[in-house]
Structures are given as structure tokens and as C-alpha cells.
Amino acid sequence: MINSKVIFENTYGYENFITDEERNEIETWAFLEQERMRKVYPINNESDQRKKDIIRHFGKLSELTHVPKLVNELKEKLIEYEQLEEFLPEPHNGDWISIVGQDAYVEPHIDANLNRNYYTRRYNLLISLPTSGGLPIYDGKIIPVKEKLIWRCDAGLYNHTSEIVNGNRFRINLSFGFSISIDWENKKFNKKVIKSLI
Numbered sequence: 551m552i553n554s555k556v557i558f559e560n561t562y563g564y565e566n567f568i569t570d571e572e573r574n575e576i577e578t579w580a581f582l583e584q585e586r587m588r589k590v591y592p593i594n595n596e597s598d599q600r601k602k603d604i605i606r607h608f609g610k611l612s613e614l615t616h617v618p619k620l621v622n623e624l625k626e627k628l629i630e631y632e633q634l635e636e637f638l639p640e641p642h643n644g645d646w647i648s649i650v651g652q653d654a655y656v657e658p659h660i661d662a663n664l665n666r667n668y669y670t671r672r673y674n675l676l677i678s679l680p681t682s683g684g685l686p687i688y689d690g691k692i693i694p695v696k697e698k699l700i701w702r703c704d705a706g707l708y709n710h711t712s713e714i715v716n717g718n719r720f721r722i723n724l725s726f727g728f729s730i731s732i733d734w735e736n737k738k739f740n741k742k743v744i745k746s747l748i
């Protein structure tokens with residue numbers, strides 16, 4: 551089934567947010583742009599991530615040579631699905647794509663927020679997953695994502711990381727970032743979902 555919502559323990563996602571053809575198009579584009587992406591250095595200085603042969607590439611879409619029309623269309627579709635209204639661009643990394651290889655992982659961290667009234671939310675679309683490992687870990691829970699699934703990560707509020715990538719397939723993640731108005735979120739759900747940030 552296309553676009554079915556799946557509920558995880560502490561978040562949710564949409565399965566088959568993209569078709570196989572769209573997945574292929576984004577994967578091909580990611581590898582073409584790989585040379586333009588930065589190498590990622592360990593966020594917390596993790597020594598096991600400093601080995602030369604560890605593959606970690608990261609590209610802000612604003613810094614790449616080309617972004618397929620499809621990617622912009624997917625962001626619009628997401629905004630519609632999620633009925634996002636009061637948000638600003640995420641100012642630090644914006645939207646980005648990453649390619650992560652054998653033995654690499656996303657180190658535990660919380661994203662910076664725009665200010666005390668807007669927090670960083672990301673929607674992560676898995677374009678490719680390794681044969682084992684590479685699953686996101688969000689606020690201490692493993693999220694059993696699949697390729698073509700997009701999931702919500704309140705990255706400015708909760709710690710997130712990933713399992714180590716194993717096997718010969720890459721972990722490719724396309725991430726859409728938003729600075730979400732806390733007031734709007736609280737009004738929408740008619741409760742104090744989030745206190746103002748410090």
C-alpha cells in the first residue's frame with residue numbers, strides 16, 4: 551500500500567512515501583553528487599569514527615550542483631501530509647542528503663534549535679539501507695525503518711543516533727529540516743506538547 555502511516559513506539563512515519571522509480575532516481579543523484587559532499591567528522595570526536603576508510607558523506611542541498619525537481623516535490627508533499635503551517639527554514643543544515651558506509655554511524659546528538667520559540671524537526675527519508683545495522687535510534691528506541699519510508703525526528707528535542715552500518719550497501723538518508731513554531735504546535739494539539747526551550 552502506498553503512503554501508509556506507521557506508528558512506532560515514540561514517533562511515526564509513512565511507508566512507501568516514494569515509489570521504486572523515485573528511490574532509484576534519488577539514489578543515482580546522491581552518488582553523482584557524492585564528490586561534492588563534505589566528509590563528515592565525528593560530532594562528539596568518537597575515535598572509532600576517525601578511521602580513514604570510514605565513509606561518511608553529507609551534503610546540504612543548497613551546496614550541491616543540482617537538486618532534482620522530485621526532491622522539491624517530495625518536500626511539498628510532506629508539508630501537505632503533515633499539515634505543517636507555521637515553520638521557518640532550519641538554519642543550520644537545512645535539507646541534506648548523506649551517504650554512510652561500512653562501520654560508520656550517526657553519533658548521538660541533539661540538533662540545535664533556531665531560538666526558544668522554534669525547535670528543529672526533521673523528516674528522514676531512507677533511500678538505501680545496509681544489509682544489516684544502520685537503523686535510527688531515537689530517544690533510546692530503535693526505529694525499524696525500511697527503504698522508501700519517511701519518519702519524523704524531533705531532532706532539536708530528543709537525542710538521536712544510529713546503529714553501525716554493516717554490509718556492502720550504503721545508508722542513504724534524505725533529510726528535510728524545519729524550524730517548527732512551538733506555539734503553533736501547542737495550539738494545534740490543544741495542549742502543552744513542548745515547553746519553551748531554554
Ligand SMILES: [Fe+2]
Binds near residue numbers: 659660661705
Ligand atoms: Fe541530528
